[in-house]
């Protein structure tokens with residue numbers, strides 16, 4: 001997924017930088033209520049740092065927005081000055097799509113407001129919230145909606161690509177719970193998209209990623225949630241054959257109140273391990289104990305850390321595994337068939353990892369999320385399946401051997417991969433990969449793109465090309 005090549009030198013990026021007049025920048029700086037960074041401003045390097053420390057891009061301008069109006073001004077400025085434009089919420093896309101080299105970044109990372117309506121069980125939330133912050137804002141109300149599995153991801157990107165996680169079995173994907181968006185389209189207009197306002201845009205935004213506008217506020221449906229019964233069961237990697245097969249079948253057939261994920265990783269003090277995680281999010285923890293009994297008993301676990309906890313605790317569990325600023329290189333695919341040989345190949349790939357920070361992560365797609373029609377939203381991959389990420393991680397150096405592991409292990413799994421992957425696990429992919437992700441929805445998306453962004457201003461994403469008019 002990550003196409004990042006050797007780092008571009010500072011000298012060469014400065015030479016390539018378009019000549020922006022100081023007066024134009026000063027006018028923009030004065031007009032916005034947020035903060036503007038250029039390469040000579042203090043704070044510029046911190047403002048361009050991403051989750052993936054391997055990415056080193058140098059935008060010409062970073063507009064750190066406070067309001068929707070700031071985002072509109074930023075888009076108009078980028079268009080007037082012919083600058084490539086990127087959108088940043090949490091900065092977690094592994095390929096660094098949030099940063100346009102020599103371009104303008106519409107940075108929403110500090111837009112973190114939430115307005116909860118406990119009676120209607122809805123929230124308006126800004127996209128710069130991390131999932132951790134979003135959940136922390138909802139927890140005092142005893143309310144929740146579907147989120148991704150780890151706390152660091154930005155709400156903006158996680159939502160717009162689709163959003164899979166612990167509660168998708170019960171409540172569907174994140175997009176299945178969106179009621180409305182506020183956004184700035186590529187022409188600089190502020191719009192609302194919902195079932196009744198710009199319904200075409202509303203359909204496209206639910207899974208269409210950053211293609212259709214800069215989203216500045218999102219309204220979600222919420223649900224009551226008390227404690228969950230959740231945590232991990234740890235197996236030695238060399239004894240993971242049976243647990244892995246069990247995990248696959250259990251996850252795809254689990255009751256809606258159960259969500260799962262797993263990783264082949266190297267927890268400190270444990271060594272190479274297969275870590276199975278589960279979350280029971282029903283109303284009766286006793287029922288959860290019964291539903292998870294088999295999950296906890298398969299094989300010979302080294303540790304069983306499943307217990308009642310707050311949902312926020314579960315979300316925090318994965319944060320230490322993928323901290324901000326480490327070097328990452330991710331590849332990903334959809335597992336085609338649960339053929340036995342695929343499991344053996346996966347375990348071989350995991351055993352061949354070259355870094356304790358590298359992992360293979362298994363994300364099941366199950367439950368209510370699979371019962372939404374493939375054409376009900378832009379997200380088309382509605383059948384039960386597994387998305388698998390081979391994530392190389394390392395702390396120092398060029399990372400060549402770790403990148404080679406990710407590429408080689410991806411090639412090893414190619415016979416078991418199907419065409420078409422969840423866009424949030426992609427980088428800046430080729431058109432045929434994006435078409436495969438959207439299947440029959442692509443043509444409709446391309447037509448909507450032609451209506452709202454005919455010049456493809458928003459193209460630093462899993463790009464949908466505007467249909468020829």
Ligand SMILES: Cc1cc2nc3c(=O)[nH]c(=O)nc-3n(C[C@H](O)[C@H](O)[C@H](O)COP(=O)(O)OP(=O)(O)OC[C@H]3O[C@@H](n4cnc5c(N)ncnc54)[C@H](O)[C@@H]3O)c2cc1C
Nearest residue numbers: 089090091092093097148149154156157158163164210215
């Ligand atoms: C460690 C890790 C764990 C993950 N786990 C999960 C998981 O459990 N479930 C899941 O579904 N995904 C998961 N992901 C994928 C994650 O959802 C995507 O990387 C997502 O894009 C991150 O959102 P962000 O706002 O941080 O992204 P950013 O890097 O800020 O943005 C990425 C892209 O999203 C688009 N975008 C972001 N915000 C906006 C906006 N406000 N308006 C318009 N376009 C926007 C833009 O195209 C932008 O280039 C994981 C990723 C990582 C790195």
